[in-house]
Amino acid sequence: MRILIAGVDGYLGWPLAQHLVSRGHEVAGIDDYSRRRWVGEVGSQSAIPIARMAERLEGFRENLGHNLRFFKGDLTDYDFVLQAYRAFRPEAIVYLGEMPSAPYSMIDVHHAVYTQTNNVMGTLCTLFAMRDAVPECHLVKLGTMGEYGTPNVDIPEGFFEIEYRGRKDRMMFPRRAGSWYHQSKVHDTNNVEMACRFWDLRSTDIMQGVVYGTRIEAMSEDPRMATRFDFDQCFGTAINRFCAQAVIGLPLSPFGKGHQKRGFIPLRDSIQCLTIACETPPGGGEYRVFNQFEEVYSVMELAERVQRVAGTVGLEVEIRPIENPRTEAEEHYYNPDHEHLLKLGYEPTHDMDEELKKMLEDLRPHQARIEARREAQFPDIRWDGSRRPSGFLDKG
Amino acid sequence: MRILIAGVDGYLGWPLAQHLVSRGHEVAGIDDYSRRRWVGEVGSQSAIPIARMAERLEGFRENLGHNLRFFKGDLTDYDFVLQAYRAFRPEAIVYLGEMPSAPYSMIDVHHAVYTQTNNVMGTLCTLFAMRDAVPECHLVKLGTMGEYGTPNVDIPEGFFEIEYRGRKDRMMFPRRAGSWYHQSKVHDTNNVEMACRFWDLRSTDIMQGVVYGTRIEAMSEDPRMATRFDFDQCFGTAINRFCAQAVIGLPLSPFGKGHQKRGFIPLRDSIQCLTIACETPPGGGEYRVFNQFEEVYSVMELAERVQRVAGTVGLEVEIRPIENPRTEAEEHYYNPDHEHLLKLGYEPTHDMDEELKKMLEDLRPHQARIEARREAQFPDIRWDGSRRPSGFLDKG
Numbered sequence: 001m002r003i004l005i006a007g008v009d010g011y012l013g014w015p016l017a018q019h020l021v022s023r024g025h026e027v028a029g030i031d032d033y034s035r036r037r038w039v040g041e042v043g044s045q046s047a048i049p050i051a052r053m054a055e056r057l058e059g060f061r062e063n064l065g066h067n068l069r070f071f072k073g074d075l076t077d078y079d080f081v082l083q084a085y086r087a088f089r090p091e092a093i094v095y096l097g098e099m100p101s102a103p104y105s106m107i108d109v110h111h112a113v114y115t116q117t118n119n120v121m122g123t124l125c126t127l128f129a130m131r132d133a134v135p136e137c138h139l140v141k142l143g144t145m146g147e148y149g150t151p152n153v154d155i156p157e158g159f160f161e162i163e164y165r166g167r168k169d170r171m172m173f174p175r176r177a178g179s180w181y182h183q184s185k186v187h188d189t190n191n192v193e194m195a196c197r198f199w200d201l202r203s204t205d206i207m208q209g210v211v212y213g214t215r216i217e218a219m220s221e222d223p224r225m226a227t228r229f230d231f232d233q234c235f236g237t238a239i240n241r242f243c244a245q246a247v248i249g250l251p252l253s254p255f256g257k258g259h260q261k262r263g264f265i266p267l268r269d270s271i272q273c274l275t276i277a278c279e280t281p282p283g284g285g286e287y288r289v290f291n292q293f294e295e296v297y298s299v300m301e302l303a304e305r306v307q308r309v310a311g312t313v314g315l316e317v318e319i320r321p322i323e324n325p326r327t328e329a330e331e332h333y334y335n336p337d338h339e340h341l342l343k344l345g346y347e348p349t350h351d352m353d354e355e356l357k358k359m360l361e362d363l364r365p366h367q368a369r370i371e372a373r374r375e376a377q378f379p380d381i382r383w384d385g386s387r388r389p390s391g392f393l394d395k396g
Numbered sequence: 397m398r399i400l401i402a403g404v405d406g407y408l409g410w411p412l413a414q415h416l417v418s419r420g421h422e423v424a425g426i427d428d429y430s431r432r433r434w435v436g437e438v439g440s441q442s443a444i445p446i447a448r449m450a451e452r453l454e455g456f457r458e459n460l461g462h463n464l465r466f467f468k469g470d471l472t473d474y475d476f477v478l479q480a481y482r483a484f485r486p487e488a489i490v491y492l493g494e495m496p497s498a499p500y501s502m503i504d505v506h507h508a509v510y511t512q513t514n515n516v517m518g519t520l521c522t523l524f525a526m527r528d529a530v531p532e533c534h535l536v537k538l539g540t541m542g543e544y545g546t547p548n549v550d551i552p553e554g555f556f557e558i559e560y561r562g563r564k565d566r567m568m569f570p571r572r573a574g575s576w577y578h579q580s581k582v583h584d585t586n587n588v589e590m591a592c593r594f595w596d597l598r599s600t601d602i603m604q605g606v607v608y609g610t611r612i613e614a615m616s617e618d619p620r621m622a623t624r625f626d627f628d629q630c631f632g633t634a635i636n637r638f639c640a641q642a643v644i645g646l647p648l649s650p651f652g653k654g655h656q657k658r659g660f661i662p663l664r665d666s667i668q669c670l671t672i673a674c675e676t677p678p679g680g681g682e683y684r685v686f687n688q689f690e691e692v693y694s695v696m697e698l699a700e701r702v703q704r705v706a707g708t709v710g711l712e713v714e715i716r717p718i719e720n721p722r723t724e725a726e727e728h729y730y731n732p733d734h735e736h737l738l739k740l741g742y743e744p745t746h747d748m749d750e751e752l753k754k755m756l757e758d759l760r761p762h763q764a765r766i767e768a769r770r771e772a773q774f775p776d777i778r779w780d781g782s783r784r785p786s787g788f789l790d791k792g
Contacts, residue, residue, distance in 0.1 A: 078505050109474050109524035113517050120516070120583070121509050124576075128505035131781060152565040153558070162549070162558060167729070169548040174567040175586070180520075183590060187516070187583040190571070194579060198723050198779055327594050333563070383594050385527060 003278055004028045004088055006075055006126065007096035008068075009053060010035045012142075012270060014227045015216045016094060019271045020278070021066045022218040028069035028088045030081075030097065034118075035228070035235075038104060044232035044376035047244055047366050048214065051224040059224025075122035078129065085133040092278040093130070094140045097122055098188075101234040102146070102179035103325070103381040112180040119184035120191065127195040138281035139203040140274060141192055143185045145263050145293060145336065147207060149176030150329050155336035158205065158289025178328055179383070189289075196287035203286075204277045208270065209263030209293025212239035213355055214362040216268045227267075229363070232376035239264065239302055241377060243356065244370050246310040246317045247363045255379075256324030256393070258300030261334040263293025266355050269348055276344050291338040294348045309356040323390040327383040399674055400424045400484055402471055402522065403492035404464075405449060406431050408538075408666060410623045411612045412490060415667045416674070417462045418614040424465035424484045426477075426493065430514075431624070431631075434500060440628035440772035443640055443762050444610065447620040455620025471518035474525065481529040488674040489526070490536045493518055494584075497630040498542070498575035499721070499777040508576040515580035516587065523591040534677035535599040536670060537588055539581045541659050541689060541732065543603060545572030546725050551732035554601065554685025574724055575779070585685075592683035599682075600673045604666065605659030605689025608635035609751055610758040612664045623663075625759070628772035635660065635698055637773060639752065640766050642706040642713045643759045651775070652720035652789070654696030657730040659689025662751050665744055672740050687734040690744045705752040719786040723779040 003020050007013045008029025020027050033053070039045060051059065053070065060068045069088060073080040075097045085093075098119040099105070105115035123141065130137050148155045151174075160173045172193065175186045188205075195201050219225050230236045231244035242252045265273070273292045282288050297305075303319045310317055324330065342348075349355065363370070380389040399416050403409045404425025416423050429449070435441060447455065449466065456464045465484060469476040471493045481489075494515040495501070501511035519537065526533050544551045547570075556569045568589065571582040584601075591597050615621050626632045627640030638648045661669070669688050678684050693701075699715045706713055720726065738744075745751065759766070776785040 076509075078509075109521060112524065113472075113474075113520055116516060116520065116583075117513060120512060124509055124512065125505060128508070151567060153560040153563040160560060162560070164549040164556060164558070167549040171547060171570040172572065174570050176568065177586065177590065180587075180590075183583075183586055186586055187512075187579075190573065190579050190582055191576075194573065194576075199781065385595065 001091045001278065002026045002089060003092045003094065004030065004090035005094045005096060006030045009033055010096055011228050012211065013096045014056070015219060015267065016271050016274055017068060018064060018218040018225060019216055019275060021064045023275060027066070028071065028090065030071045030073060030075065030084055032072060032074050038099065039230055039232065039235050042104065042232050042234045042376060044230065044373045045369065046228035047231055047363055047370050048226050048229040049223065050226060050228045055224050059222050063220045063222050063225055076118060076125055078125045081125050082129040082133055085129045089134055090137050092138045092140055092281065093126065094274055094278065095123065095126060096142050098142065099181065102181045103379065104234040105179050105181035106381055106383055115181050116184045116187065120187045123188045124191060127191065127201065130201055131199045135201065139192065139201065140277045141188065141203055141205050143189055143205050143207050144182060145207045145209045145291065146182040147175045147177055147186045147189060148173065148336065149178055150332040150334055151176065152333050157291045157337050157340050193287045196285055200285040202282045202284055204282060205287065205289045206277065207289060207291045209265045210237045211265055211267055211270050212237060213267030214359050216271050231370060232373065233379040233381060236377060238299055239306065242303055242306040243359045243363055244377065246306055246315050246360060247367050248370050248374060249317065250374070251318045251320035252303040252306055253320055253322045254299045254303045255326060256321060257330045258303060258321055259298050259330050260328060261296050261298050261332070263296050263336060265293045266349050269294055273341050273346055276341060276346055280344050290340045291336050292341060293338055296334060305352065306356055309353050310360060313357060313360055315360065321393045323393060325379045325382045325390050397487045397674065398422045398485060399488045399490065400426065400486035401490045401492060402426045405429055406492055407624050408607065409492045410452070411615060411663065412667050412670055413464060414460060414614040414621060415612055415671060417460045419671060423462070424467065424486065426467045426469060426471065426480055428468060428470050434495065435626055435628065435631050438500065438628050438630045438772060440626065440769045441765065442624035443627055443759055443766050444622050444625040445619065446622060446624045451620050455618050459616045459618050459621055472514060472521055474521045477521050478525045478529055481525045485530055486533050488534045488536055488677065489522065490670055490674065491519065491522060492538050494538065495577065498577045499775065500630040501575055501577035502777055502779055511577050512580045512583065516583045519584045520587060523587065523597065526597055527595045531597065535588065535597065536673045537584065537599055537601050539585055539601050539603050540578060541603045541605050541687065542578040543571045543573055543582045543585060544569065544732065545574055546728040546730055547572065548729050553687045553733050553736050589683045592681055596681040598678045598680055600678060601683065601685045602673065603685060603687045605661045606633045606635070607661055607663055607666050608633060609663030610755050612667050627766060628769065629775040629777060632773060634695055635702065638699055638702040639755045639759055640773065642702055642711050643756060643763050644766050644770060645713065646770070647714045647716035648699040648702055649716055649718045650695045650699045651722060652717060653726045654699060654717055655694050655726050656724060657692050657694050657728070659692050659732060661689045662745050665690055669737050669742055672737060672742055676740050686736045687732050688737060689734055692730060701748065702752055705749050706756060709753060709756055711756065717789045719789055721775045721778045721786050
C-alpha cells in the first residue's frame with residue numbers, strides 16, 4: 001500500500017515509517033522540521049540525538065533497503081500539498097503534521113493563533129488536496145483523547161446514540177477541550193467529519209492517549225533510526241518527562257494531586273494501532289473514530305511506577321508534586337471506551353515495567369544532554385496567561 | 397454603557413450602532429470594509445446604496461447627535477485590537493466582524509482557509525485582548541443556528557442535560573455544521589466557551605436565524621443611515637433574495653423542494669435581541685447561548701409569502717424552485733428552543749407581511765441596481781466543489 005506520512009520527522013512519524021516499510025508498504029513523508037524548531041524555541045532539545053533528514057534517509061536505505069520518498073514543505077501550503085499527493089498518489093495519509101503541545105499553545109496570543117492556524121488550516125488543505133487529487137485515499141488523522149475533556153459520563157468512540165425529550169439520534173459526542181492546542185484538534189474533527197459527509201472522503205480520526213517510549217521492534221541500533229525524545233515542559237509527555245527526571249536525579253513531579261486520569265499508550269502500540277488503521281480502511285464517505293490508548297492511569301500511579309522501576313536499575317528518585325500550571329479537574333470520573341482497535345486485532349503490550357526499563361536504559365547514555373537543558377522541564381506556562389514557575393507542593 | 401461593535405460597517409452593525417445610541421449608550425465601531433470587498437469580489441453590490449464611512453459618521457452626528465468613535469483595522473491584527481479595546485474600554489463588545497457566507501466559504505480551498513482564518517483567529521484575538529485589556533467586558537458573539545445542523549431531536553439553547561449509560565452530565569449540544577463558514581462558527585463557539593472557563597470572561601453566544609429586512613425604528617430617512625442589502629448568491633439571505641427577485645420580476649427560486657426549515661428573524665428584532673443581550677450581561681466566567689430567531693418556516697412557505705405580499709403591491713411573480721447547489725437535508729425534523737431571549741423581554745414583531753411590504757417599497761427605487769447585478773443572484777457554487785449554474789426544477 002502507498003502510505004504517506006505527514007510529519008515524518010517527528011516522534012511518531014519516524015518510527016511509523018520504519019514499521020510500515022517493514023510490513024512491506026511503500027512509504028513517503030512530508031515535513032519541514034517544525035518540531036525541531038519549536039523544541040529549540042522553548043530552550044530544549046531531544047534527549048536522544050536525532051540525525052538530520054539527509055542522514056535519516058540514508059540510514060533508511062541502508063537498514064531497511066527502502067528509498068523513502070521525502071517532500072520538504074509546509075502542510076498549510078495548498079499547492080505544495082497538492083503536488084505531493086499528485087506525485088505519490090497515496091492510498092493512505094497518516095496525518096501527524098500538527099503542533100502537538102498544549103502549553104506551547106497557551107504561551108500567548110501569537111502561539112494560540114499559530115497553533116490553530118497551523119493545525120486547522122493544514123488539515124483543511126489536506127482535505128481539499130485529497131478531494132482534488134486522491135479522492136479514494138484514506139485519511140488517518142491524529143487527534144487526541146484530550147478533545148473529550150473529562151465528562152461525568154462514559155466516553156464513547158466519537159459518536160453516541162442519545163434519547164432527548166423522547167426522540168433519538170446518533171450524534172457526535174460533545175467535546176470539551178482544555179487548551180488552544182486541544183481545541184485545534186476539535187476543530188479538525190469537525191472539519192474532517194464534514195469533508196467525509198460532503199465529498200465521500202474516508203477517514204479514521206484517532207483520539208490518542210499520552211504516548212511514552214523510545215523504541216519499536218522495526219528500529220535498528222543505528223543511531224540514524226532513533227526517534228526524538230522530548231522532556232521539556234511543552235513537548236515532553238508525562239511518563240517521558242518522569243523518565244528524564246529519574247535519569248538526572250530530579251524528583252518526579254506530577255502536577256497537583258496527580259489524580260488526573262488519562263489514557264496512556266506505549267510508542268510501539270501507537271505505531272501498531274496506526275498501522276492497523278491504515279491496513280483496514282473504512283468505506284467511501286465513512287468517518288470513524290478510534291480511541292487509541294492501552295489503559296487508564298492516574299498521573300501519580302505512573303510517577304510511582306517510574307520510581308519503582310528506576311529503583312531496580314539503581315536510580316533512587318523521590319516524587320515531589322508541583323503546583324499545577326494548568327486549569328484542569330484533579331478529581332474526576334474517567335471511563336473512555338476503546339474497543340474498535342481491539343476488534344481489529346490490536347494486541348496491547350501490557351508490560352509497562354519492561355517498557356520503562358528500556359526507556360531508562362536508552363536515556364542514560366544521554367544524561368548530559370538532559371542535564372544541559374534541565375531548566376526547560378520546569379513548567380512556568382500557566383493556563384491563566386501568566387508566566388510563573390510552579391513551586392513544589394507539600395507532600396500530602 | 398460603552399459598547400463596541402466589531403463589524404460596524406455591515407448589515408447588522410450599522411443599524412445596531414444607531415439603535416444603541418438611541419437607547420443612550422456610547423458606541424464605538426471597528427471595521428476594515430471587508431464586506432464591501434467580498435460582495436464586490438462575487439460580482440455584486442448592495443441593492444440599497446450605502447455611503448462611505450466618512451459620510452456615514454457625519455450622518456450619525458447630524459441625525460443622532462453622537463460622535464461614533466471609529467477604529468479602522470483588521471480584527472485578526474492583535475496589536476490593533478488591543479489598542480482599540482484599551483482606548484475605548486468597552487463594557488460590551490458585539491462581535492459581528494466575520495465573513496458570513498456559506499457559499500463564499502465553499503468556493504475553493506483558498507476561500508475555505510480565508511473564512512476559517514478570518515473568523516476563528518479574529519475571535520481568538522478578541523478573547524486575548526479582552527483578557528489583557530478589559531476582562532470585565534461582555535462579549536456578545538454572533539454565531540448561527542446553522543451550527544446545530546438539523547438533528548432528529550429538539551435543539552436546546554447551547555447545552556443539554558444528558559443521561560448516558562446511567563450517569564448524568566450537562567454538556568454542549570453537539571454541533572453538525574453544513575459549510576466551512578458554519579464550521580468556523582462552531583470553532584468559535586468552542587474557543588469562546590473555553591476562554592470563559594479559563595479566564596472568567598463572560599459571553600453571550602448568539603445562535604442567530606436567517607435575518608431579513610431593511611429597517612429599524614431608529615433609522616432616519618437620511619440615505620447615509622441606510623444599511624446594506626445583499627441579494628447575490630453568497631451574501632443574500634433567502635427572504636432578502638426573494639424580495640430582490642420580486643422587484644425585478646424574476647421567479648422566486650427556493651433551493652430544491654424548499655422544505656428545508658430554518659429559524660428566521662426580522663432585522664428590527666435581531667437588533668432588539670442584540671441590545672437585550674448587551675443590557676443584561678451574564679456573570680464573570682459565564683458562557684451562555686441564546687437561540688435568536690422569531691419563528692421556524694420552510695423556505696417554500698416564505699417564497700409563497702413573498703409572492704402574496706408582492707402581489708398586493710402590484711408585483712406579480714412566480715415561484716420556480718431551482719436545483720439545490722448545497723448538500724443539505726430537504727426533509728427533516730426541526731424544533732429548536734428559543735426561550736432565553738423571550739424571558740429577558742424580547743417582543744417579536746410578528747407582522748411579517750408588513751415587514752415584507754416595507755422591504756419591497758425600499759427596494760423598488762433601486763430596481764436598476766439589482767438589474768445591473770442580476771447574474772450574481774443565480775447560484776453556481778456547489779457543495780461538491782464544482783461550479784455549475786443551478787437549473788430550474790419542474791414544479792411538483
